Amino acid sequence: MRARVLVICLLFSLAILSPWAGLSSSDDPFARARKRMVEVDIKGRGIKDRRVLRAMGSVPRHLFVEEYLRREAYADYPLPIGEGQTISQPYVVALMTELLELKPDDRVLEIGTGSGYQAAVLAEIVKEVYTIEIRKGLFEKVKRRLKDLGYHSIKVKHGDGYFGWEEYAPFDAIIVTAAANHIPPPLLKQLKEGGRLVIPLGSTRYFQTLTRITMVKGEPIVEHITSVRFVPMIGRMGSATPHD
Ligand code: SAH
Numbered sequence: 001m002r003a004r005v006l007v008i009c010l011l012f013s014l015a016i017l018s019p020w021a022g023l024s025s026s027d028d029p030f031a032r033a034r035k036r037m038v039e040v041d042i043k044g045r046g047i048k049d050r051r052v053l054r055a056m057g058s059v060p061r062h063l064f065v066e067e068y069l070r071r072e073a074y075a076d077y078p079l080p081i082g083e084g085q086t087i088s089q090p091y092v093v094a095l096m097t098e099l100l101e102l103k104p105d106d107r108v109l110e111i112g113t114g115s116g117y118q119a120a121v122l123a124e125i126v127k128e129v130y131t132i133e134i135r136k137g138l139f140e141k142v143k144r145r146l147k148d149l150g151y152h153s154i155k156v157k158h159g160d161g162y163f164g165w166e167e168y169a170p171f172d173a174i175i176v177t178a179a180a181n182h183i184p185p186p187l188l189k190q191l192k193e194g195g196r197l198v199i200p201l202g203s204t205r206y207f208q209t210l211t212r213i214t215m216v217k218g219e220p221i222v223e224h225i226t227s228v229r230f231v232p233m234i235g236r237m238g239s240a241t242p243h244d
Contacts, residue, residue: 111161
């Protein structure tokens, strides 16, 4: 009897002292990892926009990657999402979102839905998010995921984002999350006066220049921000075609 009590006490104290104590009963076992990501990798590297910090502190990034990668979801590097594509590293998502200078009533277009994570971050900040994915397999998967997670304000389309989404244009902000060797003219046309377009521009596979274009009195004002590395945009932009 005494031995049994001793074993129970021992297990109880182990549970309290364990590094996972307090997390096992929580609804979100990744809350601590996400908080660290926001504090250290995002705020710590200079991102100040409160809306961006709040959005990235609430989107469950681990649910946008495959189950076997969940424990790495909050590390500051990109992860594979299938078909040779990647979910961008958290800092780059934060930087691009901050550069869009979003306001709650903005209408935003994303090119390259991928895992849907960037779209979910946008949806935490603005009312209307439109996103286009060219790969059928990724499109089907992300459509289901966004529905299951309750992101009903995000409209997803299968198609070539090079041509934008005429039906819902013009947009206050457009974000391209695949590398482009030039700015697609249809995207510039679909940008409102005062609108912002953020796009990785460059013709090599290894790095591109993150670029922001702001439409001022009908003229695009160009700013070069920093070097980034994205998977290439396909379809009309490149010679490659989607394999579905
Ligand atoms: N924003 C994504 C990551 C983007 S990875 C996320 O948060 O997970 C780049 C994505 O762009 C890939 O899914 C790729 O299939 C898609 N893509 C490439 N060329 C495209 C095009 N012309 N139109 C739309 N999507 C494109």
